[in-house]
Amino acid sequence: MKGGYSLSTTSELNSGMDLREVVISLLAGDEDAAAVNVRAADMAYRAELRGVAEELARAAFTRGDRAALHTAHWVLGDIYDRCFSLPPIEQVDSLLGELLDDIRSVLENAMLADLSGRMDHSALACVPRDPESFLPWYRNFISSHTASNHPFYRDFLEKRASAEDLRFYLAQETSLDPRFDDILSFLTVGTNGAEKMELVQNLWDEMGNGNPAEVHTTVFAKTLADAGVSKEFIDSNIMLESLVCGNVSAALALSRRHCYKAFGYFGVTEYLTPRRFRSYIVGCRRLGMPGSAYVYHEQHIQIDARHGPAWFKNILLPAIAREPRCAAQIALGTVMRLETSTWYLDALQTRLELAG
Incomplete structure (x- = not known):
C-alpha cells in the first residue's frame, strides 16, 4: 500500500465521509491491483461497503440530511469521473470497477428514485x-x-x-x-x-x-x-x-x-x-x-x-x-x-x- 486510507475489512466503514475517503483512496491507487483484487473477492468486505453506501443513501435521499446529500453526490461524481477517464496503467488488471459499481449502484438508484419522487408526473x-x-x-x-x-x-x-x-x-x-x-x-x-x-x-x-x-x-x-x-x-x-x-x-x-x-x-x-x-x-x-x-x-x-x-x-x-x-x-x-x-x-x- 502506498499510504492513505486503509481498506481494512474490520468495521472502519461507518460514515459517509469514510466512504468518500475509501473511494478517493481506491481511485488514487493507494493499493496495488493485487490488493484491490483481494478486496473485490472478499464478499464480506463488499457487503460491508455496500451497507455503508446504503446508509449514506438513506441519510441523503430518505432523511434529507444535506451534508450526507453532498457526500453522496461527491462520491458519485468521483466514480463517474473514472467512468469517463482512461484507467492508469497500474489499474488495468484491477477489479476496482467491481468495488466502485457496488457503491455506484446503491447511490445511483437512490438518486434517481429520489428525483422521480420529487418530479411532477402529471404530464406523463x-x-x-x-x-x-x-x-x-x-x-x-x-x-x-x-x-x-x-x-x-x-x-x-x-x-x-x-x-x-x-x-x-x-x-x-x-x-x-x-x-x-x-x-x-x-x-x-x-x-x-x-x-x-x-x-x-x-x-x-x-x-x-x-x-x-x-x-x-x-x-x-x-x-x-x-x-x-x-x-x-x-x-x-x-x-x-x-x-x-x-x-x-x-x-x-x-x-x-x-x-x-x-x-x-x-x-x-x-x-x-x-x-x-x-x-x-x-x-x-x-x-x-x-x-x-x-x-x-x-x-x-x-x-x-x-x-x-x-x-x-x-x-x-x-x-x-x-x-x-x-x-x-x-x-x-x-x-x-x-x-x-x-x-x-x-x-x-x-x-x-x-x-x-
Missing part, C-alpha cells in the same frame, strides 16, 4: 405513442415548462449579473459541458440508421469538425481559463444542484437501461442551449467582456440551432416509430432534465442575488 399520463402526434406534444411540453424560459437567463444574466456572477455561473456549467462529447459517444452505442447518423454528426461538430483547435471541450477550457475559473475555484464554489445535474446526466448516459430517458433528457439540452447561451452573451457584452469569454457559447448557438430540431426528427421519432412504448421513457427523461434544470437555476439565481 398522456404521452402520445405515435411519431406524428408526439413531436408537437413534446415541443409544447418543453416550451411551456419553467425551465424553458427561466428568469435567471432573460432577467438576471442579461440585465443584472456582474462579471463575478458570470464567472460563478461558468463554474457551475462544468458539471456537463466538458464531457458532452463522451456522452454522445456512449449514446451512439447500439443505435443505427438516422439515429446513429445524427449522434455521430453531433459528435463530429463537438470535435470541431476535425480541427483540434475547435474541439468544443478545448474551446470551453480556454473560456474557463480566460475567465479565471480554475479547478480550485470550481471545487470551492460548485453548488449541490450543479453536482446533481452532472450526476443525473452521467447516470443516464452510462447505463444502457436508461438510453431512452437519455434521448429525451439530452434532446432538451440541445433544444434549449441556443436561447440560454444567447442570454449569457448578452450579459457578457453588456459588461464589455472580451469575445474570448463567450466564443464557446457563440459556436453552440449556431450549431445547436440545427441539432435541437434534428435530434427530435432523427433520434426521437425513429425510436418511437420502432418501439412506441419508448415514448413514455423519452418523456420521463425530458421531465428529469426540465425539473433538475429548474431546481439548479432557482438555486443559482437565489445564491447570486443574495451574494449581490
